[in-house]
């Protein structure tokens with residue numbers, strides 16, 4: 001069991017005031033009062049739904065050893081140490097890193113941020129490092145991994161305590177490298193504060209999460225905050241073809257590097273072919289055939305290749321391994337019905353940009369006679385502004401569309417569908433139907449498809465549940481598509 005004096009966790013924290021001894025031994029950290037008890041230090045965070053400061057008294061009543069807060073309670077207990085800081089979340093980031101022995105300093109940690117491509121890049125880089133012979137960890141939306149061991153993920157980027165605990169497990173398992181997704185929520189909530197990165201990668205930035213960040217500018221600043229905090233020993237690798245790529249490199253102390261499919265950059269690729277069986281790229285003068293499909297994956301491959309080279313890996317070896325890799329679960333995953341000749345594609349695309357990318361890719365690689373039938377919904381209690389945009393895109397870029405429910409959460413799926421439909425303009429309206437039941441929607445799409453057509457089921461990708469009114473019921477697009485194909489084959 002870890003037991004460290006409180007003062008040793010505060011080395012990187014600016015303490016404004018303290019009440020009680022910082023010699024007190026700390027055996028655990030928490031940001032949730034319900035987990036507090038003797039030996040535990042509680043960080044009072046100002047959340048989105050409530051203010052953690054409300055729970056300080058209950059932490060004291062439970063025997064909590066210390067409280068880190070931005071505002072002291074009116075009455076202080078002599079049995080608890082209070083540490084006043086400007087930002088509890090940032091302080092907790094530093095404390096969590098110190099509590100677990102700064103595991104990120106013992107790893108070559110690469111953080112990947114951007115609206116789309118984070119999971120694919122993190123997963124591909126992890127696979128590449130493993131194939132190169134390293135012990136490596138992965139923190140992603142789909143799953144966390146220590147070498148082959150899979151640890152379920154609850155967040156894209158876990159909170160600072162869980163994050164450092166996982167990194168410490170990686171170090172204990174002998175990992176030398178780790179790849180992680182860095183979400184904008186994580187940056188804004190200081191989940192990555194206190195981590196030492198060997199490199200940061202930016203993929204792209206488009207409309208998402210405005211429900212949380214309020215404005216696009218705030219969203220951009222959250223992403224940029226990650227690059228601003230990189231140390232000068234790190235590399236900052238950005239997509240030069242994305243409008244916001246250059247912004248990420250401003251004011252960072254890290255070494256600035258770029259990748260591009262269009263112009264001058266540290267890592268350059270030329271698209272030679274983009275077909276159903278894979279991509280044909282020329283990278284740094286070498287022609288390579290990859291198993292991954294679509295221009296968006298050309299960007300992902302280039303980002304991962306760049307990161308590997310910046311980590312000191314041999315370019316030829318990195319490209320040779322990358323050429324054989326496939327993508328992350330739920331990313332452009334094919335489910336083929338041989339009997340009917342229909343190709344199902346399950347993809348996590350749940351943002352306008354990602355949906356457009358997938359549909360553009362399908363338009364590029366399909367045969368002229370193949371129709372595209374898209375099934376898509378939008379999540380409840382999340383960014384409502386994207387709903388009409390996604391329906392509009394689906395209708396414009398598909399031959400037929402079935403709008404359906406995603407994870408409705410606490411919203412009525414029919415209300416979400418009405419908001420989606422509002423984005424469909426007159427000539428496309430005839431292509432669109434709405435079926436709130438997602439299974440029925442997928443079945444209808446398959447019935448609408450003729451031999452050799454493509455059915456795209458977008459939005460949920462690897463998820464194996466559908467979240468309705470706080471309950472996660474089993475639901476797996478890939479499984480359901482497979483079942484529907486075999487039912488029709490009977």
Ligand SMILES: CC(=O)N[C@H]1[C@@H](OP(=O)(O)OP(=O)(O)OC[C@H]2O[C@@H](n3ccc(=O)[nH]c3=O)[C@H](O)[C@@H]2O)O[C@H](CO)[C@@H](O)[C@@H]1O[C@H](C)C(=O)N[C@@H](C)C(=O)N[C@H](CCC(=O)O)C(=O)O
Pocket residue numbers: 031032033034045046047048049050051052055154155156157158159183184185186189212
């Ligand atoms: C909107 C959001 O980001 N919420 C995150 C946030 O919770 P919150 O601010 O809502 O917490 P709150 O309920 O207001 O409570 C405030 C504080 O009081 C504490 N509390 C609360 C009740 C109590 O009895 N005692 C107590 O101490 C809470 O532990 C918290 O520290 O801080 C929590 C602790 O870190 C997170 O678990 C929680 O993630 C929620 C579950 C979530 O769904 N987050 C999503 C939106 C998210 O973070 N997504 C990104 C990826 C996005 C993407 O790219 O797709 C991710 O990195 O996963």
